[in-house]
Amino acid sequence: MAEERRILEESESTFIRLKQLYGDRLSPTMQEELRESVGAVVKTVAALRSVRLENGEAPLAPFTPFRGEE
Amino acid sequence: MPLSPVFLPLRALSESIRARRISPVELANDFLDRLERLGPRYNAVVTLTRELALAQAQAAEREIAAGCYKGPLHGIPYGAKDLLATAGGIPTTWGAAPFRNRQLDHDATVIRKLREAGAVLVAKLSMVELAGGMGYRQPNASFTGPGINPWDSTRWSGGSSSGSASAVSAGLVPFAIGSETWGSILGPANHCGVTGLRPTFGRVSRFGAMVLSWSLDKIGPLCLTADDCGLVLEAIAGPDASDPSTAERIFQYDPALPGRRFCLGVVAGVSEGTDPAIERNFATALKALDEIADIEEVRLPALPYEEITRTILFGEMASAFEELIESGQIADLTAPEDRVTPYSRFAILAKDYIRALRLRGVVAKEIDQAMRGYDAFLGPSRLTPASRLDEEFRSPIRGAGKDLMGAIGNAAGLPAVSVPNGFTEDGLPTGIQFMGRAYDENLILAAASAYQQATGWHLRHPPDTLP
Numbered sequence: 082m083a084e085e086r087r088i089l090e091e092s093e094s095t096f097i098r099l100k101q102l103y104g105d106r107l108s109p110t111m112q113e114e115l116r117e118s119v120g121a122v123v124k125t126v127a128a129l130r131s132v133r134l135e136n137g138e139a140p141l142a143p144f145t146p147f148r149g150e151e
Numbered sequence: 152m153p154l155s156p157v158f159l160p161l162r163a164l165s166e167s168i169r170a171r172r173i174s175p176v177e178l179a180n181d182f183l184d185r186l187e188r189l190g191p192r193y194n195a196v197v198t199l200t201r202e203l204a205l206a207q208a209q210a211a212e213r214e215i216a217a218g219c220y221k222g223p224l225h226g227i228p229y230g231a232k233d234l235l236a237t238a239g240g241i242p243t244t245w246g247a248a249p250f251r252n253r254q255l256d257h258d259a260t261v262i263r264k265l266r267e268a269g270a271v272l273v274a275k276l277s278m279v280e281l282a283g284g285m286g287y288r289q290p291n292a293s294f295t296g297p298g299i300n301p302w303d304s305t306r307w308s309g310g311s312s313s314g315s316a317s318a319v320s321a322g323l324v325p326f327a328i329g330s331e332t333w334g335s336i337l338g339p340a341n342h343c344g345v346t347g348l349r350p351t352f353g354r355v356s357r358f359g360a361m362v363l364s365w366s367l368d369k370i371g372p373l374c375l376t377a378d379d380c381g382l383v384l385e386a387i388a389g390p391d392a393s394d395p396s397t398a399e400r401i402f403q404y405d406p407a408l409p410g411r412r413f414c415l416g417v418v419a420g421v422s423e424g425t426d427p428a429i430e431r432n433f434a435t436a437l438k439a440l441d442e443i444a445d446i447e448e449v450r451l452p453a454l455p456y457e458e459i460t461r462t463i464l465f466g467e468m469a470s471a472f473e474e475l476i477e478s479g480q481i482a483d484l485t486a487p488e489d490r491v492t493p494y495s496r497f498a499i500l501a502k503d504y505i506r507a508l509r510l511r512g513v514v515a516k517e518i519d520q521a522m523r524g525y526d527a528f529l530g531p532s533r534l535t536p537a538s539r540l541d542e543e544f545r546s547p548i549r550g551a552g553k554d555l556m557g558a559i560g561n562a563a564g565l566p567a568v569s570v571p572n573g574f575t576e577d578g579l580p581t582g583i584q585f586m587g588r589a590y591d592e593n594l595i596l597a598a599a600s601a602y603q604q605a606t607g608w609h610l611r612h613p614p615d616t617l618p
Binding site for chain 1 (some may be wrong): 490513
């Protein structure tokens with residue numbers, strides 16, 4: 082229940098921030114669509130946050146130092 | 152009566168070219184004519200590259216006559232998804248209205264490699280705008296119109312490699328190049344009843360290809376058979392200094408069977424929630440595979456697989472198209488939802504994107520461990536057959552529907568090949584996918600070829616397209 086409320090609150094605050102930035106480009110119908118879409122994004126990341134990760138669990142994204150041709 | 156080249160697998164076609172029974176110029180003209188005549192029926196073509204094709208075909212004819220045969224793609228026409236850069240005044244549109252007249256000054260590495268193999272580019276093929284990364288929910292999401300399915304003109308061809316799949320299905324090209332970030336090769340292959348290969352991440356250079364997601368995009372072939380996919384992959388794979396993500400490993404296609412029964416895994420519940428016809432055809436395919444394989448059920452640890460892949464996709468897409476979104480140019484896109492949904496991708500926080508990358512590491516290790524001892528994991532290629540042109544489809548990318556294999560395979564960068572495995576009551580094709588461990592393309596292609604030889608679903612073609 083608390084988690085659902087947290088997701089709703091985060092969705093709403095994120096939507097408000099995006100509306101402030103881009104709302105002038107969107108009709109009321111489009112803004113409603115944006116609200117729904119933001120809700121889906123917040124739900125998606127909430128599922129990730131529920132998984133415990135160890136401190137040493139590194140991103141699977143190797144960084145390679147770059148050195149150009151001499 | 153001479154044998155028609157339409158719907159001939161590449162091995163047969165190339166043997167006829169090598170033996171000079173078929174002229175590359177006549178072949179190019181045959182397929183250019185089909186593209187011109189039938190392409191508009193399926194909204195499959197963006198640009199017909201007639202002038203370039205005839206020049207390349209004439210060069211192939213001269214080279215082969217002079218005894219300089221380059222290999223199985225020499226003189227073979229093909230089409231490329233319109234997210235691959237082409238020089239020479241040929242537009243590269245990404246399927247999106249804002250770029251409909253855009254011309255680039257270079258060829259993508261894949262285009263260059265195919266040219267060097269002697270293949271003949273006959274068309275740039277249609278695609279969902281910006282490879283579907285904007286969140287489209289229905290087929291009308293390209294400035295060339297919705298991709299129309301050769302099996303049923305009221306149905307969608309699938310996306311985002313819409314024209315690549317429909318053109319192969321309708322016999323407009325012997326093979327095509329598509330791309331997949333999540334589902335864009337396997338989905339259209341399923342819907343159009345063709346064979347599609349998503350290679351291991353890094354097998355094929357993406358230099359010159361539109362970026363949707365740096366760590367998820369893959370380029371691969373759509374063909375009539377798994378064997379054809381192996382031949383094309385060998386030509387386009389390999390390291391490329393222009394794309395640092397490419398692996399140093401060389402891919403050499405080996406169509407030989409392993410000389411033993413295949414060992415295949417089915418992830419528990421993988422076909423749950425799919426359309427009944429998909430579930431039924433998958434079960435029937437497993438029975439057919441029983442003849443050549445030991446099949447076991449496999450259980451995977453519970454992880455938010457779809458959410459991980461979706462978060463990576465959203466985070467990278469928001470950066471790749473930041474300028475397009477910020478500038479408001481997305482207002483010119485075709486699908487109304489593509490003009491709104493991209494703003495929501497800005498809601499992904501850096502910490503969540505990085506968490507998804509960390510979880511991707513967990514998934515990659517877990518799935519590789521689970522796949523040890525198996526040649527491939529099997530699953531339906533798609534949740535549903537082709538949807539109607541006027542209806543919304545289910546998509547795991549926006550959280551509607553389930554695609555466990557697609558989420559895992561794309562997050563972990565694993566290869567998968569989709570082959571036709573039957574039809575629905577309405578006559579729409581369905582597919583089965585063979586997903587392998589990283590760099591195991593030869594094994595999954597061998598298993599898929601064995602299945603195709605045992606069943607013959609790939610030999611059926613849309614009745615309206617027969618030559």
